[in-house]
Amino acid sequence: MTIKTTSLFLILFAFLLGGCSSSDSDTAGENTAIPLEATIWGAQIHGHYEAGTPLTEDNYISLILIGKETGKYHLSTAKVNGYSFSASGEFDAVGEQEIILQAEGTPEKEQLDEFKITTLQDEETIELQVLSNVSSKIVVASGERNSTGVTYAISGRGELLWEKEGYGSYATIIDGNIYMKYEGNLCAFNLETGAELWTNESFYSISYVSSYNNTIYVSELNGKLHAINPGDGSITWTHTPPSYHNAYGVTYKDNISYHASGEVYALSSDNTVLWHTDFITNGGESAPTISGNQLFVRDWYKLYAVDITNGSKLWEKDYRGIGSPVVYNNKLYLNTIDDKCLCLEPGTGDIIWEFTLDDLSRSPYPHDGKLYLTTDFGFTIMVALDATTGEELWKKSGSFAETDILVMDNIAYMGTVNNIVGLYHTTGQVVSILSNGNRLWHHIISAIYDTETKEAVYPIPVNNRVE
Template sequence: MMKKKFTTIKIKTLLFALFLFFGKFYSQTNNGAVGINTSSPNLNSVLDVVSGSNNKGILIPRITELQRNAIVINKPADDGLTIYNTTEDCFNYWSLADNEWKSVCGQLGKAVFTVDCSVSKAMGSYVKGKELTNSNYLTISVNVTKVGNYTISGTTSNGYNFYGTGVFLNTGVQKVQVLGQGTPQAIQTDNVTLEANGTEVTCTPAISISVLSPAGTYTMSCGSATVNGVYKVGTALSASNTITLPVNVSAIGSYTITTNTVDGISFSGSGTFTATGNQNITLSGTGTPASTSVKTITMTSDSQGGVSTTCSVNVIVVIPKKTVLHLGLETAYGYSAYTGPSRSLMDSPSNFGTTASSIVKYEGFNHISLGNSPSSAAVQTALNNKPDIVIIGYNYTPDATEAGYIANYLNKKGVVIALTDNTVAAQNLFLGIFSDPTISTSYGAGAGSVYALANTDDPILNGPFGDVRGKNWGEDASTTVNVSGLTSGFIPYSYAQPINNTTTRTGISGLRNNSLNFVWFGDGGFLSNENANGSQFNSNTIEPFVAPGSGGYFPVQKSAYGYAGNGFSAGSMQVQNSILFANMIAWAIQKSEFNGINTQ
């Protein structure tokens, strides 16, 4: 036993001596450099590793990012400490200067993110033999938990693929466009195989793409296209936002219809016609409206055979709420539109609302009323608060000071609808607004007078609630006021002469100024109807306003109105006061949104 122990000690001593000898030899002859698989290591290195058969590499410690972060750093001594980060799939080193771990893949390193397959999809149309363009891409929804570089690819076995790379600068949910390239070779449905930063992403179900046959021949019926759904600023389009487009197919095949992008939104549709003749196709919308402007969308088809391949359709975006200041007597008759059927007409979502069937796409009103006799100070304060629209009704009578406040409001692009049958009130308004001493007002015909409307193409005479050009409006229980001495800049809606009266009268009884947002009719009871349900009041000479609650307070004509005269029998005329008023409100909403006092 002792002999064996002695021999072991001798061997260890010999090996140690040899190590010291060769270490001293290499240190002396190679200036301290150590070589592995080389007898002449690089003189500028302390370690030179050579792959003897040129088929091997070097491994440094491989640890996760959590394990890396658990290292207790000795800052001066560990400057340059290097590891391979398996979480990031990249080399990292400790930087004393920046006091942090750095990635050699870039300062940010590789991003960490997950893919939400449920809202990721392929965009564009895919046709056999047609090379992919910039409209062919994958939109991939990701949730980034660590910023950095990313590479996303999608592959198919049908001659085309997708590839995208970039940098995520923020964490959170984001969407990435991964462009396609190549040419589909066969008519089939392809499942896309996704990879994200080199790791396969399993989507169930997979993102699928239908490759279509070559295009057929068809024409679009542009004038019959229907825009579906509600469009709202800041709200992304959903499955309900579509365009129904009638087409006439003369040769079967695939179809692809795309649109331009207008203010953040666009539409597209593709498929295969299996029969000729008239049929409807659906274009699906995408994007988020950025403004309330009307968007003219141009549709472009891939139809063959030299037929027309473009047409347009307008998309209406919901206008946000507006504040209305009411000045007038608050009674059930609805003189100021703060009460009565005229208020119900304004607040009806089928008239002004956000539903797909709303006549005017609009979020509704904030109503404020100062009543019939506010102080001048109250009027000034209210107008300085910049209401979007002001409606004046019976029997608010502004003095010269208040008329000046209203004029100042109009000059700042405020909107005023004035329905007044007091000569002093009308005189003050017109003189305050237009500063023309030649303007005068006078009383005209009385209750039950019927006035012919001009046959002029105008947004109030011919608006979303009806075309009343060449028709009539009716005076309520009082006496019509007429204005004379007007110069240019006015669109007359009606004159002083009633159709059912032979007494000669001059002046204008209804108008719109074409530079200011100002509409006026010379009757304070223009909106009068004491029936809360808005149904027609049984009288030929009073309450000409009709908007039945049973129809959603939709405005209709009063079918029997007017006193007898000038060849007309009592109640034989029809008047359109409620339709005119609804068109006024639609006009006022547009003006206040796009050219109003609060327009930015």
């Protein structure tokens, strides 16, 4: 008898998951044996498996067998974590056969479950990751269909909530509404229905949208920063820097907005300039990030630390960064143009460790002790590092990455050429593949929202980190 283990996480579609290795588990669900000679050739799990959600006809295992005789069979696994699989039928010919093992029951908790399947000749252990709090998530993203932009919202279980023809990107969410750059304008939509609330067409070229204290902030490529009333989209005030520079986002702390547009400007809630830097000579190229009383921002050639009380320079380093610097657990992280992720001491800018990844791109994304990285080219879409040591924990390959990483709960999401992929945080296994199913390409995530906790996450640097 051949014994194998296959790691299968939810839906496979364009991704090939798992593999086979020698394994046997006393904790796996035992099945009644198929009284036939057959070799197990492969298995795929279909559907979403969420703790507390009853399984439906969409939840099943498709098992490929190479049968050596004809006859009836019945297969049923033991119940594990509140659910099981079973199938009955008859082989009317030898050779390749597909068996559908239908799921039954309700997964009880988030955990990795094992189910054992046995024939007279073979044995396979199926590993299945049950998730939690998937149904309450809404992912807002955009893609391209027939050279036309499409913006859409989809649930964490893959149910399309709405879609609109047109490109949507930078976004922020307040009280169940999403405010985003849509077809070049600032638009407000109901998050769950997509109903349009208002549109403001008065902007030159929006570069970022974010929010703080129930106010929307819109950065433009001409360097301007606008404070917007979320109720009707009217402009409360506009900050115009003295010279033209692209604006790269805003960071907020203690009712002060820190705006990077060439130099960094500290603005009060009524648009009073509290201070501005005068030493960033090559134009601010990132959103600021803050740790304590230090603000970090980069330009084309350097990384700077700024005292947020007066705008003075604390230190500068010759690091040529990409994306935005990020703070996490008293560490500063920066990706560079020479494919390095740097972990820095915030007080000095000195390198603690560095990690090299070919075609490294965008900003690093920290969450729950990990640091997530992505690439611009090639098939490595995500790498997870130990945020403290820089040790590689896992790497996942797939179709080309299209967007920054967003992490909510135990899932790291990434837009790719073909779909939106969710990877489990401890293993990098695919646990969710989301697509609106209408031949949409180049998926870019704008925001993820949890309707129960009211938490929203965005790509860095739309809402950069503050500690």
